[in-house]
Amino acid sequence: MPRISVHSDVIEEVHEMPFSAISRPFIPELDEKKVRSLMKILSDPQKAETVPPLDVLWVIGSEGGNYYFCFGGCHRYTALKRLGAEFVRVKLVQVTREVLKNYLGGSTPDFK
Numbered sequence: 326m327p328r329i330s331v332h333s334d335v336i337e338e339v340h341e342m343p344f345s346a347i348s349r350p351f352i353p354e355l356d357e358k359k360v361r362s363l364m365k366i367l368s369d370p371q372k373a374e375t376v377p378p379l380d381v382l383w384v385i386g387s388e389g390g391n392y393y394f395c396f397g398g399c400h401r402y403t404a405l406k407r408l409g410a411e412f413v414r415v416k417l418v419q420v421t422r423e424v425l426k427n428y429l430g431g432s433t434p435d436f437k
């Protein structure tokens with residue numbers, strides 16, 4: 326399997342995007358205590374920004390469509406979901422369909 330180098334360390338720009346636009350194909354294994362702790366922090370406007378933004382992989386389709394996937398940040402993602410967040414802070418990492426294939430294999434959509 327090729328080595329995948331997809332990380333946001335060098336990306337400084339943080340965006341706010343609709344949570345509903347982010348696909349998460351895999352069910353995470355969770356430490357419930359950590360999720361609850363993150364929910365507490367994220368629901369406190371004074372402290373929420375101490376939690377780093379989610380890394381979101383962004384694919385632009387052949388006809389210009391935008392597709393967003395989140396594979397990591399399981400606990401932050403789940404905490405935000407349970408809080409009913411409408412908008413979330415993310416770092417966008419633009420990747421190709423080939424990179425997504427490393428995660429999704431044969432079920433990688435034909436992005437348009």
Ligand SMILES: Nc1ncnc2c1ncn2[C@@H]1O[C@H](COP(=O)(O)OP(=O)(O)OP(=O)(O)O)[C@@H](O)[C@H]1O
Pocket residue numbers: 359362363366375376377397398399400401402
């Ligand atoms: N109360 C808290 N509990 C856990 N993490 C916290 C808390 N407050 C702030 N953070 C920060 O939130 C981030 C959580 O990232 P972490 O990698 O531990 O979990 P995750 O990315 O949400 O899930 P996973 O790594 O399991 O996919 C860390 O940068 C941590 O410093």
